[in-house]
Amino acid sequence: MPENKDKSQPIAVSAHDLPLYCPQPDAPLWARHPRVFLDVLTEGKAVCPYCSAQYEFTGEAPKGHH
Template structure:
């Protein structure tokens, strides 16, 4: 049986607009409670770095062009 959850050892994760608002750790991580949940602002720059575990998130398609 294959487990589709990711672990916190992966340091580069690509996310989509469906994952917003972005927070780390993500629910799909095996160690989802390894550090306090922190929301990461990724919409403006297209990248975010978790201050707790150092995971770098990149937004597929890049930063949002404008605000709604």
């Protein structure tokens, strides 16, 4: 998962990052909240309901997902 220093910019995720959840394993302790899985494939983007982190899907969707 690429690190995102600018929180106003979406975090780019790919098929390798699925299933997508927040917070990511590399999140600092102060940024932890209950894990929530996010559907980034339906609209190509998702926002975490806890911390408002924005995720944007890039690349090709895995087979079987549209």
